[in-house]
Amino acid sequence: MVAVREVERNDRLQWPLLRWRAGRARGIRDLHVGWRSIWEHIWHRARTVGVARVLYMTLDPTGRQALLAELEAMPRYLELTFAGLGAEQITRPGPDGLFSPVEQVWHLADLERDGFGARIDRLRSEQDPHLPDFDGAAVAAARGYRSLSIDSGLSAFRAARADNVRKLRALADDEWVRSGTQDGVGRVSLCDIPSMVRQHDAAHKQEIARWHASAGTAV
DSSP states (O other): OHHHHHHHHHHHHHHHHHHHHHHHHHHOTTSOHHHHHHHHHHHHHHHHHOTTTTHHHHSOHHHHHHHHHHHHTHHHHHHHHTTTOOHHHHTOOOGGGOOOHHHHHHHHHHIIIIIIIHHHHHHHHSSSOEEOOOOHHHHHHHHTGGGSOHHHHHHHHHHHHHHHHHHHHHOOGGGTTOEEEETTTEEEEGGGHHHHHHHHHHHHHHHHHHHHHHHTOOO
16 A cells, blocks of 8 residues: 555656646647657656656656666665575565565566566567566466576576666657557556566565565565
């Protein structure tokens, strides 16, 4: 509930700014048509999916860099929170079927590459692509995460996250509105990706905190 309330609070704070920017883009006649179409797209996306999903485009350059830096910090968070765990602890699942530490790491690594990374690539290069969902539980079972090395998973996640942040930083202004349709989600634009990744990171941080609490290893 805390996370939901925070998203709702952020939406209320961001609506006036987004409404002003969209209106300004429509109203200034000598403004380049590309920027008018970009802000009209963002305004429509915000009305459809909520400001939290398109938050990146409402931020100034400093805010955008801070958000991407937050994404870049996730691998280091995983390294620190799982440091010092023994072999048995690394593969111990949490309550209610929560992933074990090694499963958390490999889930994040595979999703970063096969989920978010593939979506960024296809949204950037294809016209209105259809994007499959990423079934994390099925992939975990098929790939046998508990039998894998947590260190290798951390390395894979670190490399995939750095690659995705690099791709996001390289996007031109008019590329952020490129869109497709994702199974189970609906319409998705590149401007949705940074906040979707951050929300997913936050959800896994909460799961990891529950795991530590249940294992008696809270940090």
